Amino acid sequence: EEGEDQVALTHVLRVARRRYQLQNTAMEFSFKGSSASVLYLFQSCTDCVVVWKHLSSRSHLQADEWREWEKIRAAWQAGAVSNYHYLMHINSMADRSLNDLAQYPVLPWILADYTSETLDLDDERVYRDLSKPMGALNHDRLARLVTRYHGMSRPKFLYGTHYSAPAHVLYFLVRSAPQQCLRLHGGKFDLADRSFQSISDTWHQCSTHDADVKELIPEFFNGKGDFLVNRSSLELGVTQEGRHVHDVQLPPWAGGSAAQFIATNRRALESSCVSGDIHLWIDLIFGHKQRGQGAKLAFNVFHPLTYEGEVDIATILDETEQFAVIQQISEFGQTPKQLFTHPHPPRGSASPAIPSAPPSLASHTQHLQMTGASAAGAAVSDGTRVRDSSKDTGEDGPSRQGHHAEVQRMHHDTGSSSSNSTRAKCQTLQPQPYPMHTSRALPVYTAATAGEGWGLLALEQAALDNAAALILAAPPAHPAVEGPQRTATHSSEFSSSSYRAEGGRGGEGGGGGGGRG
Helix, strand or coil, X not given: CCCCCCCEHHHEEEEEEEEECCEEEEEEEEECCCCCEEEEECCCHHXXXXXXXXXHHCCCEEECHHHHHHHHHHHHHCCCCCHHHHHHHHHHHCCCCCCCHHHCCCECCCECCCCCCCCCCCCHHHECCCCCXXXXXCHHHHHHHHHHHHCCCCCCCCECCCCCCHHHHHHHCCCCCHHHHHHXXXXXXXXXXXXXXXXXXXXXXXXXXCCCCCCECHHHCCCCCHHHCCCCCCCXXXXXXXXXXXXXXXXXXXXXXXXXXXXXXXXXXXXXXXXXCHHHHHHHHCCCCCCHHHHHHCCCCECHHHCCCCCCHHHCCCHHHHHHHHHHHHHCCCCCCCCCCCCCCCCCCCCCCCCCCCHHHHHHCXXXXXXXXXXXXXXXXXXXXXXCCCCCCCCCCCCHHHHHHHHHHXXXXXXXXXXXXXXXXXXXXXXXXXXXXXXXXXXXXXXXXXXXXXXXXXXCHHHHHHCHXXXXXXXXXXXXXXXXXXCCCCCCCCCCCCCCCCCCCCCCCCHHHHHCC
């Protein structure tokens, strides 16, 4: 019998175990006759395991996700599955879901030309370098970040911000999900100068600014681009230059059409230029360059608290400390579950390069295929999932207790506002309000100091690619020169010692998205 909070298992098509706040405490249900799914959060890992076992005992079909991936990968390599759908499938395997803003599916910036009148998708020069994370695309920015890396106490990280976080998602979706944005900003829209105004400006911000390395969301490659158009005539504010924020300014090659922009972006994603390199980006986000020495060599090191297995919330007994950790995990971005520990095979290759699934994939990402005969009569109740702590970020960080203490200090330093903690009963997930953060300028190296004990800025870009290990192994010999002050804005940057938010320039085209999360 179905009620307001119940659903008959005869109506369930698929069940997948999911993470929430880096803990295995959720399951996602898909239903027959509907393209939508629902993400349920459970009070404890034990509850989730109990429900999962209950569902498993009533199902004759238990899908092996690794075998499923092998079939999809083979079809993708043969050209039968698009790059977009393959990336979405990998996102799902890594617990990314459209139902969780903190683990929203992440897709890459593909193009690097948002100013030309026309676009030749056969010209490799119009594309972003998919072998590098966003933070390593710009030589000068990377130099500043490496300098800061060497000046940090442990745990060290290159990026205090992240490429995917709730604020980044809502930065892009402010026009199509205004209610969520109002909740994020305490009942008001973010300042107009920090709002999503221009594709070109946002690309420039994400590819050059120290505190903004966000990637894209699926909406950039699918649909008609409604999120780029202010169809509801929302009052998004007026910039300091006196410009009213309305529709997103599109590249000239889009011809003023949001649908044309999405279609062109999708064609670029499916182009031969991207198909030949997209596996390199998969290595960075989901694969062997996500953690450890591979991440260091690729300039792909994020704060330890963004990685699965770095903290066990259930072991934190102090409520204030636990709340602080949860808030930081929720706000500052979560690195996807690591799926591959070997290089991902390129599209068109004949044989797989990944011999087997890592343990976490086999133990935490199983799916159930439900049938009417096998699932009759049951209803879903509260439950939760187990944590995988076997992963290592490759950084010599403090103990988990140390992490807890540092995060608690950050929580107090930034004046984080309180929000509702995780609810005890089974529920669909809602985004939480996020605290305000302060900023300060980062020390930078200039061309004048480049030759004095630290030669990174003097290196050519090609040489930089081969010098990663040397750069990250040798500290700079010259003190940093204080850079120009930047306008304060909200930031998702951790500081090196107290995890306080670090600065980001407010301004049009991306300050808000790079500014909080």
